[in-house]
Amino acid sequence: MPTGDLVLAMFGSGGDGVVTMGEMMAQAGAKDGLDVMRVEAYGPQIRGGESSCTVRLSNQPIYTQGDEVEVVVVFNWQDFLRFQGELVVAQDAVILYEESDTTPLEDLGLSLSEEARWIPVPFIALAKEAAGTTLAKNIVTLGILSEAFGVPQALIEKAIIHKFSKKKAAVLEANIKGYKAGIEWGAGIKDRVTDRYLEYEPGEARLLMSGNDASAVGALHAGCRFFAGYPITPSSEVLHFLSEWMPKVGGSIIQTEDELAAMGAIIGGSFAGVKSMTATSGPGLALMTEMLGLASMAEIPVVIIDVQRGGPSTGLPTKSEQSDLFQALWGSHGDAPRVVLAPADVEDCFHATVAAFNIAEESQMPVIV
Secondary structure (H helix, E strand, O other): OOEOEEEEEEEEEOOOOHHHHHHHHHHHHHHOOOEEEEEEEEOOOOOOOEEEEEEEEEOOOOOOOOOOEEEEEEOOHHHHHHHHHHOOEEEEEEEEEEOOOOOOHHHOOOOOOOOOEEEEEOHHHHHHHHHOOHHHHHHHHHHHHHHHHOOOHHHHHHHHHHHOOOOOHHHHHHHHHHHHHHHHHHHOOHHHOHHHOEOOOOOOOOOOOOHHHHHHHHHHHHOOOEEEEOOOOOOHHHHHHHHHHOHHHOOEEEEOOOHHHHHHHHHHHHHOOOOEEEEEOHHHHHHOHHHHHHHHHOOOOOEEEEOOOEOOOOOEOOOOOOOOHHHHHHOOOOOOOOEEOOOOOHHHHHHHHHHHHHHHHHHOOOEEO
16 A cells, blocks of 8 residues: 655665755655655765765654654664664665665675565666766665655655756766666666655645755844854754845845854944844854853844754764753843744744744844844
């Protein structure tokens, strides 16, 4: 029996295109009217290191990542092992793994069930043969997933064309060949995974965005016309998003030399009469504490987006944790009132940011989201 809800997870090294695969699948699903949730995980390395992406596609509203991963794609077992403790794989999951990896499975210490369907796939060989480069193995994999598991096929092809449209024609052609080779190979395993085939009625396209994007859109909607920020993972996406869109609505944006300067800049912007905001993470919020007190003391309304990372000090830049609530509430010397809003999900990031600007204006004090 086909399913109306599917959870897939991909694992590989930096440069394998795992995150790109997840992005394309999520975009295709959202455009076809499915509810979608995408979660990325990767190491702090600038280049290389392990990476994973989990995508849930459903014809019903999604509120969680799902209880179990039902389809697993493994380019490299060593990379999978780094994430093994972070996910629950279904007993009867479909495991697609690189055929050329000759490491005996019993030697890997896998926690996967023997009841799973283990399917070796020549990802590398297919990519080299069809596209002329092993770099296209993620595109080949998209073809396999779209054919065997019902991930929206035509929309993924459009996403591939869009991604490579600015490249040379030969690059686009090679990737389309790789995608079609994956579709052809995926047809051969379709009968073995019919219970994991995603069946649904296409509907109205949905908007797909991250919490960072939702907060940025909420700020623009609330009338924010000045943003000052210093890049810090995982809040940098707010800076990136607004650097493109803020000028289009007549606003200004500045990348400052540090977090203290960013906080000082938005205090100045608000004092001059412009709704102002910054975005940071835990270490940056710690540096902003004195300026936060100034905004409170001088009764200047500003909004600070705190995208939380895990751990104390520099912490875990690529891992998230609800770790800054006490700092946001009580991080101050003297009596410095502020309002703290904690969004529940991506949609709430939009509404909470709009509310933050309204509360800041009404109360004449800083608001942290």
